Amino acid sequence: MSTHGGTPLLAARELYKSYGRAEALRGASVELAEGEILALTGASGSGKSTLLHCLAGIVRPDDGAVVYDRRRVDRMSEDERSLLRRTEFGVVFQFAQLIPELTVLDNVSLPLLLAGASRPDAHAKAGEWLERFGALGQVTARPGQLSGGQAQRVALARALATGARIVFADEPTGALDSLAAEQTMTALVHAARETGTAVVLVTHDAQVAAYADREVQLRDGKVVGAPGFAPVSASASVSASASASASEEERA
Numbered sequence: 001m002s003t004h005g006g007t008p009l010l011a012a013r014e015l016y017k018s019y020g021r022a023e024a025l026r027g028a029s030v031e032l033a034e035g036e037i038l039a040l041t042g043a044s045g046s047g048k049s050t051l052l053h054c055l056a057g058i059v060r061p062d063d064g065a066v067v068y069d070r071r072r073v074d075r076m077s078e079d080e081r082s083l084l085r086r087t088e089f090g091v092v093f094q095f096a097q098l099i100p101e102l103t104v105l106d107n108v109s110l111p112l113l114l115a116g117a118s119r120p121d122a123h124a125k126a127g128e129w130l131e132r133f134g135a136l137g138q139v140t141a142r143p144g145q146l147s148g149g150q151a152q153r154v155a156l157a158r159a160l161a162t163g164a165r166i167v168f169a170d171e172p173t174g175a176l177d178s179l180a181a182e183q184t185m186t187a188l189v190h191a192a193r194e195t196g197t198a199v200v201l202v203t204h205d206a207q208v209a210a211y212a213d214r215e216v217q218l219r220d221g222k223v224v225g226a227p228g229f230a231p232v233s234a235s236a237s238v239s240a241s242a243s244a245s246a247s248e249e250e251r252a
């Protein structure tokens with residue numbers, strides 16, 4: 001999906017962020033269209049998580065702008081940013097980070113209760129989302145009883161249940177085997193398409209990135225191929241090496 005012609009739903013412009021002497025972002029810019037599934041890829045330390053955290057309002061950049069729906073996320077107070085994360089944004093990390101003492105149903109219900117839903121409504125909606133993510137059988141389980149893939153699908157149900165317009169997922173399949181990763185990504189993409197939710201996904205796994213509409217690669221805190229970056233776009237060399245390996249396979 002292209003962002004051309006319309007205002008992007010979310011945009012990062014020339015972001016800079018340092019941690020002490022480590023320059024995590026050095027002028028990174030990216031745009032996300034409504035309903036788009038975007039993968040941020042790149043080597044370890046290239047700045048993917050930092051960019052995702054800035055986009056989601058978890059981390060404030062040192063310089064540059066994050067604009068969501070015409071609002072400057074980087075200028076919001078801590079309270080405003082946390083309200084945004086409870087209502088319009090959903091966040092999922094590598095490890096599901098469910099609350100261990102609560103049942104699966106209560107974990108998914110919690111953000112709905114915080115948003116003002118009654119308990120019966122929250123439970124009904126949480127149940128619908130768990131069904132969508134194939135986790136209805138686990139409603140009474142505690143997180144400790146779930147497999148990694150089940151826990152991650154519950155975390156995704158929790159992130160989407162509030163009607164988030166954007167889900168931010170940092171290596172959501174990083175701790176899963178390939179089958180569980182596939183099931184998790186299929187469920188996420190299906191739910192995102194059905195609801196029109198946009199997704200920003202950090203991954204180092206090409207198979208996971210392939211679920212996205214578009215891939216943006218980071219290197220040294222900048223987007224590869226962006227103006228001001230080094231020459232040829234990375235996709236040219238990626239597709240060149242992909243076709244080279246395809247022809248090697250044909251020869252084999």
Ligand SMILES: Nc1ncnc2c1ncn2[C@@H]1O[C@H](COP(=O)(O)OP(=O)(O)OP(=O)(O)O)[C@@H](O)[C@H]1O
Nearest residue numbers: 019022023024042043044045046047048049050051
């Ligand atoms: N909280 C932090 N404190 C100190 N340094 C940090 C912090 N977060 C990130 N960094 C540094 O910033 C740089 C970019 O890190 P970041 O986690 O954004 O990259 P990444 O591409 O997501 O890496 P990975 O794939 O390994 O998670 C690295 O040099 C990292 O060590």
